[in-house]
Amino acid sequence: MSYIQPKEFAAKMVDAGEGKIFMSTKDTLIRAYMAGAILALAAAFAVTIAVQTGNFLVASLLFPVGFCMLYLLGFDLLTGVFTLAPLAVVAKRPGCTWGGVFRNWGLVALGNFGGAMTVAIFMAIIFTMGFSTEPNAVGQKIGKIGEARTLGYAAAGASGMLTVFIRAVMCNWMVSTGVVAAMMSNSVSGKIMAMWMPILVFFYLGFEHSIVNMFLFPSGIMLGGQFTWSDYLLFNEIPVVLGNLVGGLTFVGGMIYMTHFKESPKRNAQISRNNDASGVAAE
Secondary structure: OOOOOOHHHHHHHOOOOOOOOOOOOHHHHHHHHHHHHHHHHHHHHHHHHHHHHOOHHHHHHHHHHHHHHHHHOOOOHHHHHHHHHHHHHHHOOOOHHHHHHHHHHHHHHHHHHHHHHHHHHHHHHHHHHOOOOOOOOOHHHHHHHHHOHHHHHHHHHHHHHHHHHHHHHHHHHHHHHHHHHHEEEHHHHHHHHHHHHHHHHHHHHHOOOOOHHHHHHHHHHHHHOOOOHHHHHHHHHHHHHHHHHHHHHHHHHHHHHHHHHHOOOOOOOOHHHHHHHHHHHHH
């Protein structure tokens, strides 16, 4: 599978971050829009499988198809650029600034939301026969998911907010691991296998992904879920975005950068052996 060593793909991570910062506005928006749309479609696909089979594990096993498609097509998720773009600034690449990072994050968030909303509207039309009937079983399930993951957190108070934040941290720990894992191989099959594993883990464990939620919650409102836009933003999207940022930047970008890109000098084993030999000779 043409495995690439960690030190090499760590450099590729910094290169990728630099590329995100300097990407044109048009390209950033288009790539983010398509990423949000494809991931939203994968979420609709997974919920449909879960409802029709009654088996969430099967849905989780198949959900990563969307992530693999959007990555191989070169599209961008906010969760990925949270991890990659800052590395170019930390590495002091010429012209890379925090202003450039925030610009990239803002444009990607806007594009992701636009793509996710497009699919949310399209799927709501499908689930309700053009809003002429009650939502089908899948549509009703999406509405219930929205209620549970907004009002459910709100009802638990501070404990609920802590839970949603930690779920978001853990989510982007896994999702960004998938982004980085794809850099471990030069073959399509190798990239897909490397991405599939952490994405499966995140989805099956019910972690909170800000872009998936940009589809689930607006569509849930359109499909009759008993929660509001303010419920969605305050009790889910805002804490989830913050958690995704912390998870990706800290546990993936930061850790790999510190140990593989900025590897510390190795201990001098030869000097240690010489000292030991000198000590034995003196005795």
